[in-house]
Amino acid sequence: xxxxxxxxxxxxxxxxxxxxxxxxxxxxxxxxxxxxxxxxxxxxxxxxxxxxxxxxxxxxxxxxxxxxxxxxxxxxxxxxxxxxxxxxxxxxxxxxxxxxxxxxx
Amino acid sequence: xxxxxxxxxxxxxxxxxxxxxxxxxxxxxxxxxxxxxxxxxxxxxxxxxxxxxxxxxxxxxxxxxxxxxxxxxxxxxxxxxxxxxxxxxxxxxxxxxxxxxxxxx
Numbered sequence: 001x002x003x004x005x006x007x008x009x010x011x012x013x014x015x016x017x018x019x020x021x022x023x024x025x026x027x028x029x030x031x032x033x034x035x036x037x038x039x040x041x042x043x044x045x046x047x048x049x050x051x052x053x054x055x056x057x058x059x060x061x062x063x064x065x066x067x068x069x070x071x072x073x074x075x076x077x078x079x080x081x082x083x084x085x086x087x088x089x090x091x092x093x094x095x096x097x098x099x100x101x102x103x104x105x
Numbered sequence: 106x107x108x109x110x111x112x113x114x115x116x117x118x119x120x121x122x123x124x125x126x127x128x129x130x131x132x133x134x135x136x137x138x139x140x141x142x143x144x145x146x147x148x149x150x151x152x153x154x155x156x157x158x159x160x161x162x163x164x165x166x167x168x169x170x171x172x173x174x175x176x177x178x179x180x181x182x183x184x185x186x187x188x189x190x191x192x193x194x195x196x197x198x199x200x201x202x203x204x205x206x207x208x209x210x
Contacts, residue, residue, distance in 0.1 A: 026111070
């Protein structure tokens with residue numbers, strides 16, 4: 001049901017990250033399924049909230065690095081620089097304030 | 106950011122359950138924030154997937170009762186009867202196959 005949703009057009013090959021996007025005029029929610037270890041370089045945008053479903057994801061938010069496991073959640077305020085290291089097997093949900101955070105594939 | 110989303114029109118007072126809905130033609134995703142203990146009687150509909158963010162929620166799915174805590178997820182196949190007991194303080198995300206599972210308030 002979830003994997004039938006449209007995919008985000010990410011700067012990663014589809015073999016590394018599988019995405020499933022639910023989008024309305026109020027924001028964009030993305031289910032991320034990490035298939036191969038990925039490093040997401042430092043960047044910033046409008047507000048983002050996320051939670052980890054499976055695996056351990058390392059997030060650096062505003063210079064502070066922490067591991068996030070299943071059941072933990074994070075909020076990234078607008079404009080705050082953040083980066084991530086996500087190992088194969090991780091599953092994450094992110095909700096973005098911007099309805100057009102990612103283009104769809 | 107999330108609590109600014111539209112609310113679902115539930116058969117519970119807004120003082121018991123706060124909802125935030127993201128909806129597209131592919132489905133409806135609802136953030137549930139339980140403010141007062143609620144019992145959701147047995148019912149069924151199209152497929153549902155959910156995960157618990159905070160608190161412990163008791164779900165009975167197809168006759169099997171289990172507690173779900175932060176980081177756990179569940180899938181309810183189409184037509185399978187289910188009910189829930191959610192205590193005050195619980196936070197859950199549910200994704201429904203039906204884009205119109207709930208009307209908006």
